[in-house]
Amino acid sequence: MSKYHFNDIEGKWQEIWREKKTFKAENNSEKPKYYVLDMFPYPSGAGLHVGHPLGYIASDIYARYKRHQGFNVLHPQGYDSFGLPAEQYAIQTGQHPATTTEVNITRYREQLDKIGFSFDWSREVRTSNPEYYKWTQWIFLQLFESWYDKNLDKARAIEELQVVFSSEGNLKTNAVCDDEIEHFTASEWLEFSEVKKQEILLKYRLTYLAETEVNWCPQLGTVLANDEIVNGVSERGGYPVIRKKMKQWSMRISAYAQRLLDGLDKIDWPQPLKDSQTNWIGRSKGASVRFNVKEHDAKIDVFTTRPDTIFGVSFMVLAPEHDLVSKITTLEQKEAVENYIEATAKRSERERMADVKTITGVFTGAYAVHPFSGEEIPVWIGDYVLAGYGTGAVMSVPCGDQRDYDFAKHFNIPIPNIFKDADIAKEAYSDKENTVITNSDFLNDLNYKQATEKIIAALEEKGVGEGKINYRLRDAVFSRQRYWGEPFPIYYKDGMPQAVPTECLPLHLPEVEKYLPTEEGEPPLGRADNWSWDEKNQKIVANVSLSAVEGDDNGIYPLELNTMPGWAGSSWYFFRYMEAAKRDEVFASKEALDYWQNVDLYIGGSEHATGHLLYSRFWVKFMHDRGLVPVEEPFKKLINQGMILGESAFAHRIEGENTFVSTSLVKNKTTQPIHADVSFVNISNELDIEAFKNWREEYKNAAFITEEDGTFKVSREVEKMSKSKYNVVNPDDICEQYGADTLRMYEMFLGPLEQAKPWNTAGITGVHGFLKKLWKLYHSGENESFYVTDEAASKDSLKTLHKTIKKVQEDIENFSFNTSVSSFMIAVNELLSQKCNSREVLEPLAILISPYAPHIAEELWEKLGHTESISTAPFPTFEKMYLVEANKKYPISFNGKMRFTLELPLDLTKDQIESAVMAHAKTAQYLEGRRPKKVIIVPGKIVNIVG
């Protein structure tokens, strides 16, 4: 082997790494630990394109760098293998999702292996494996068996709550629970029936079953979490979503709102990501106020951020879905109200969002009573008030809130002004900083802050309200009406959910004939024959007839038919990787958890900001509370890699004809752009007409109007890389043609890691040429045989080396991998021109480059006479002495303009520099006859002469 045969080299080393288990992480090590993790992929049928490995390459470079630095690095990989696409495919083809998933995983693995990642595959996880989802189910049960104690601010076992209830009832309990909780004493608790007790406990559990308003997607036949809806349609598929009340499992994530917020200060994440979590949690400070309803014993509970404006209230608005609406509506208004409710219910989420300008609402006929003035306030309903936020009711202060103002104007409701010197003729006055309250009884002449304090005190004293912090974050709906997900370890006895004993886990996903909902509209698991729970024998049994199930004698009960959402398995997988032996008795051993702690570096896309990244933090905090894990945050440092975009090619077709026109000739014609597969197009945007014709039947007989030189050109546009846009570049092809090392370096070279950037295969030759030069640096002569000497390196070569060490080390630590590729190129060019062949320089250089281009580095390392892998060779240390020069060039400016540089010995004092510069300046021609007056020295930077 003489030339740079990358295919041979890469195949050889990938094989050796696999055989020798080079990258296996040890759980017992003297070395300090470092945990580098990628967001694990969903194995889709389309396979990987060049955009997918970007983050993996970056994390691999960092993992390899840390190994060189002497760390025991955990760098695992796995698959998030439950999910919608496999199920949709199953519905269409009847193929079991497990089968397609398996095929896709094999394909993914082949592609990943070609790129030369240093993953420890012995720790691989798959969320759809029973050995894995056993623990997802187990964690679910831990949540089911827990409640949130606000006093201790942590989750506790539900048995402890039962103990509290039997000794003192729930009067003193300070827990996060459902709103409409009834109070009871210890003796009352003991009197309650078992079902009643269960009912109450369910309102406290951290995962609970409740009738909730959910986002229902009819096309997908399932509910969606808020983060799975984008612009009012489903994230997957883009189908409409409507609001619907359904009995659903929910996760009481709202209990953790404040801690999820506080924790953000302790982690090193990108600010935009922290901002979007902060936003999503949406903390706002204000007060809750209860208004009595005239001639009813009902109370309207509102949340407001402006309790100081309470004397400006001129009406109230309830969400159409609000529970009180039906109770307080008067007979005269009944029909109007019902019509309105019906009309709003029909509107989909999307319509409602698209149409925010139309003001609609109906008067209920009822009046609330102002708690201080005693005034009667009309109660309206309107869809600008959302049932899901706050209490679903607002006190409207039209002079201070634009939406209230618009509503009042529209319905001719009075707009009393309570702001001194504020003009509210045209719009509401919402500035709270520069305002003084007036017309407000005991709040007169106070500013926002003073008035707020005073009114909260007054509300509390009167018992009609209190200061309150409200969060936008809502409990997360946890059930999906799907097949391909984790089954709930839950069965129903007397209509109440019961936990399947943890010893019986995993509760295996049953087989079904079809992956569609049942005729009765039940989820696909309703089709399973074996899906009932035999309580006595603790096992799954065949379904028995309904009457037998309802009779509690035989001890056989129906199992839950929903499955868990995609984020269940991904909320804790990083702990499973820690368990080297993949033991079945624990999700991860205590020793492993204590040793690996949390993920030091996590790399993945920003699209998970309010989904996976929030849910994981929630589960980890919960697991910490229950003593299951030592850490409170899963990911210490996080980096969002930007997407690699594709460059789509468009051939222009004349409207209504089967004739295509080359790009420069489209001007005067009406054409439509048609995606052409990018593989038919060369660097100069010329289309291979024959290939294009053969691509599709409909283009077979198409005519082509070419340029004058006979070529046919397409136009280009940057789009997301996707199969449907025919702009996918396959990493396998790049590896085949240029090698994995080239692919790795080029992906880094494309631009900053965190930025979106288009893929351009044309540019890859630069990086590939560099690797060829690198190879040449270690080989010389006619047949390019290996040539490295033990002679001392030249001063220049050492300078080049150390300059590169410094830069590359800084770059890796700052994650600016793109600029270090440049440094390597400069270094190789310099060393080649210096004809450097000294081991003293070439050995450290191989280590430097090995995180980026591991295969060629291993090959060179072996040729340098090493028998061990380069992967743990110590990273070279930068020696400043090689960069220091005898003299230093001082840039000199005159009146701010750069004039010349002056070379002076090192280590001069400020005074010495000043007199040397002055002496030089007096004899110099630069000053245009003017005499230098003053020398200004900015240490380390510049010497300035003022004339």
Added chain:
RNA sequence: GCUCGAGUGGCGGAAUUGGUAGACGCGCUGGAUUCAAAAUCCAGUGUUUUAGGACGUGCGGGUUCGAUUCCCGCCUCGAGUACCA
């Protein structure tokens, strides 16, 4: 609308405690080599020019001896979010 981020050659992008803007790569031009091509190597490549310079980092101001960098006001693009009381 609100929040955040970004605007630098033909292109991707370098450069920040304020100090010679355009590193490195692509592309392009010229040359060497070749029967020719590919590959490789060498030189050039912001604009303009009367060849000394002048102008240049989205636009307009400001601070400074000096601003891509800091401050104020705009414009454009991107991302997130959206009746949040």
